[in-house]
Amino acid sequence: MQKNYKKYFPIFVLPTLLAFIIAFVIPFFMGLYLSFCNFKTIGSAKWVGLSNYLYVFRDSAGFLSALWFTVKVAVVGVVSTNVLAFALALLLTKGLKGTNVYRTIFFMPNLIGGIILGYIWQLLLNGILIRVAGVDLTFNSTFGYWGIIILYNWQKIGYLMIIYIAGIQSISGDILEAAKIDGANYVQTLKKIIIPLVMTSITTCTFLALTDCFKMYDQNLALTGGAPANQTAMLAMDIFNTYYNRTGFAGVGQAKAVVFTVLVLVISLIQLRITQSKEVE
Amino acid sequence: MKKKLVSTLLCAAMVSSLLAGCGGSDAPAADSGSDAGTEAAGDDAGAGDSGAAASGDYSGTVRMLNFKPEISDAMQEVAAAYTAETGIDVQIETAASGQYESTLTARMDSSEAPGIFVVENVTALGNWKEYCRDWSDTELYSYVTDQKYTMQEDGKVLALCYVLEGWGIIVNSEITDAYFASPNKSTEYTSLDELYTFDALKAVVEDMTALKDELGIQGVFGSTSLKQGDDWRYQTHLMNIPLYWEWGADVDINGPVPEFSFANAENFKNILDLYLNNSVIEPSLVGTRTVDDSMAEFALGQCAMIQNGDWAWNTILNTEGKVVKDDKVRFIPITSGVAGEENMGLCVGGSQSFCINSQLPEEDQLAAIDFLTWLFSSDTGKNMVAQKLQLVTPFSCMEGAEYTNPLFGSEAEISAAGKTAYSTTCNLIPDQTWKDSFGASLLMYAQGQKTWDDVVADAVSEWAVERDITNTANGN
Numbered sequence: 001m002q003k004n005y006k007k008y009f010p011i012f013v014l015p016t017l018l019a020f021i022i023a024f025v026i027p028f029f030m031g032l033y034l035s036f037c038n039f040k041t042i043g044s045a046k047w048v049g050l051s052n053y054l055y056v057f058r059d060s061a062g063f064l065s066a067l068w069f070t071v072k073v074a075v076v077g078v079v080s081t082n083v084l085a086f087a088l089a090l091l092l093t094k095g096l097k098g099t100n101v102y103r104t105i106f107f108m109p110n111l112i113g114g115i116i117l118g119y120i121w122q123l124l125l126n127g128i129l130i131r132v133a134g135v136d137l138t139f140n141s142t143f144g145y146w147g148i149i150i151l152y153n154w155q156k157i158g159y160l161m162i163i164y165i166a167g168i169q170s171i172s173g174d175i176l177e178a179a180k181i182d183g184a185n186y187v188q189t190l191k192k193i194i195i196p197l198v199m200t201s202i203t204t205c206t207f208l209a210l211t212d213c214f215k216m217y218d219q220n221l222a223l224t225g226g227a228p229a230n231q232t233a234m235l236a237m238d239i240f241n242t243y244y245n246r247t248g249f250a251g252v253g254q255a256k257a258v259v260f261t262v263l264v265l266v267i268s269l270i271q272l273r274i275t276q277s278k279e280v281e
Numbered sequence: 282m283k284k285k286l287v288s289t290l291l292c293a294a295m296v297s298s299l300l301a302g303c304g305g306s307d308a309p310a311a312d313s314g315s316d317a318g319t320e321a322a323g324d325d326a327g328a329g330d331s332g333a334a335a336s337g338d339y340s341g342t343v344r345m346l347n348f349k350p351e352i353s354d355a356m357q358e359v360a361a362a363y364t365a366e367t368g369i370d371v372q373i374e375t376a377a378s379g380q381y382e383s384t385l386t387a388r389m390d391s392s393e394a395p396g397i398f399v400v401e402n403v404t405a406l407g408n409w410k411e412y413c414r415d416w417s418d419t420e421l422y423s424y425v426t427d428q429k430y431t432m433q434e435d436g437k438v439l440a441l442c443y444v445l446e447g448w449g450i451i452v453n454s455e456i457t458d459a460y461f462a463s464p465n466k467s468t469e470y471t472s473l474d475e476l477y478t479f480d481a482l483k484a485v486v487e488d489m490t491a492l493k494d495e496l497g498i499q500g501v502f503g504s505t506s507l508k509q510g511d512d513w514r515y516q517t518h519l520m521n522i523p524l525y526w527e528w529g530a531d532v533d534i535n536g537p538v539p540e541f542s543f544a545n546a547e548n549f550k551n552i553l554d555l556y557l558n559n560s561v562i563e564p565s566l567v568g569t570r571t572v573d574d575s576m577a578e579f580a581l582g583q584c585a586m587i588q589n590g591d592w593a594w595n596t597i598l599n600t601e602g603k604v605v606k607d608d609k610v611r612f613i614p615i616t617s618g619v620a621g622e623e624n625m626g627l628c629v630g631g632s633q634s635f636c637i638n639s640q641l642p643e644e645d646q647l648a649a650i651d652f653l654t655w656l657f658s659s660d661t662g663k664n665m666v667a668q669k670l671q672l673v674t675p676f677s678c679m680e681g682a683e684y685t686n687p688l689f690g691s692e693a694e695i696s697a698a699g700k701t702a703y704s705t706t707c708n709l710i711p712d713q714t715w716k717d718s719f720g721a722s723l724l725m726y727a728q729g730q731k732t733w734d735d736v737v738a739d740a741v742s743e744w745a746v747e748r749d750i751t752n753t754a755n756g757n
Binding site: 228 | 382383386389390404407408409411508509510563565566568569711712713714717718721722724725728730747750751753754755
């Protein structure tokens, strides 16, 4: 049997591998090369060494402030979406009436594109802010920050909830029943049985939320556009603006993108290590 | 059973979202193509002489990346008409507002690189120099009325200006006439022709604000749209005025970026404050408004004046429920309290130029040139340029074309009255980074979060940084 599978290995893997190489590996290494160049289009690249990278790490008003803002969004965003999604998943696996309808409703926002969500929430939040405070989202970066957090939660909770529901449903009823017979209360069951057993889902969900937060662009663009004065620009937006808004800065933008990729890679690897170590078989 | 249905629906929804994601990226391109193709069949072919006969059996596609979103629909009609006359496929894509450079960069690296592209100013030309074919031996170049409408380097004509644009303050004269006739007014001005100094404009505008209920308007000026991405009417077009006064009329608008001290900052503040304080909305809310919002206010008669250019006519014309009358739309110049401004007219200049992509095969380049020659010199093309695209061009072959845009008439009257036009000094603003940052500063000033002194200081210090970057990149 094993041998038969091995024989078909190229047929099944090669197309994907080829697509991966063409659409990811080659562009990645081209990008890496370009980050050391001064260029406008790929054909006109000139090697300039490390100067692009030196600029990136001195760019306190651009890259570094965007990085700090992104970290703030990621920390609160990852925790809040996961806690809320897990709470909803617990609620919707209790066999309440209308569970399926609610699951569908909570999942729906995830199907709407980020740009549209951004504009919808901009209207909603501006409507509230203008009535309550007489100002709009562009007034203060704190408004923009919480706007992004609210929008992100609204969009992502349903998606993560589905993953958690699958995890909770796969817990065998026998274990829960045994816990009950042993006299465990609900909090004990949750802490000692349910959470350890859905640890794989937690790994998946934190990974998804974390990489999502770091890569966020469309929601950011549509909701705040970086206003006021780029104080709410996240990493992806700062990279885009660097690339296009100054003459001769494509190389710096590319260098920022490389730093960004490495950063996301390292952070998600660390996160995977930590949560995986807590998983139980 | 019910469970199955719900999960099936969920699956379907997930899959459809994936598909929607894939479709999104290439939809605009496909759109422009099929439109052109299908409409062509219905159009009357063979009207007028065709300048494209020379291209003969060319079977490729002429691709163009259009700069002006306000004429994107009209460009599709032009493409269809050309295809109907010559059988040559024309695909015109339009870049979103403020996204031209990024869209062009992306397209240039693709296999569907445009044969015709646009550079906005000398900085943009610097980016694309190596992609520009020399225009000098073409028919279209021979029609150019003045060499200042071309961009040249080392004896090569790299770009041809194709549109002269004017901007100032657009006035709904029905409302101002009502004001001038009002018994309750407290100024002695009786006509728009007197509003050529800032003092006069300010007196009239403030008095109109006092009488806004009588005049049936919500504010004299439309919203000062300072939302990010919609702030160009101020960070670029209004900025033209202080730049002109600081550098004088002789500055080379195709040269390197000069130094800038914002000597006329007070004048800029004068006119900006007038806009902000006599507007349809509160100054604190200007961050929510787009240019389209403001133009709609004007078209719907909610305000009497708005700072914009002749290109805005299409937007006004196509606003649903438009109440402003075609023959009541006029220009007055932007004034800011500088001595001598009473002799000045509108800001007028060549604002965008066509380049032919020299990296394409020779036959594609020639086909692209043929298309543009047809557009500006054949009868069908000229009519479309004048009435659909509404472009005033610097080409002699376009003389005698009949325009329908009332703002062109107003522009002609102002220059016939002997007023000097402001040259487009805003072409020398170093880059988008400066514009965005200045726009953000203006927004914070309007919201009361930044003092005017800080706005000025930041504008000057950032100019120095961006000037250095741009001039270095352009080898100046």
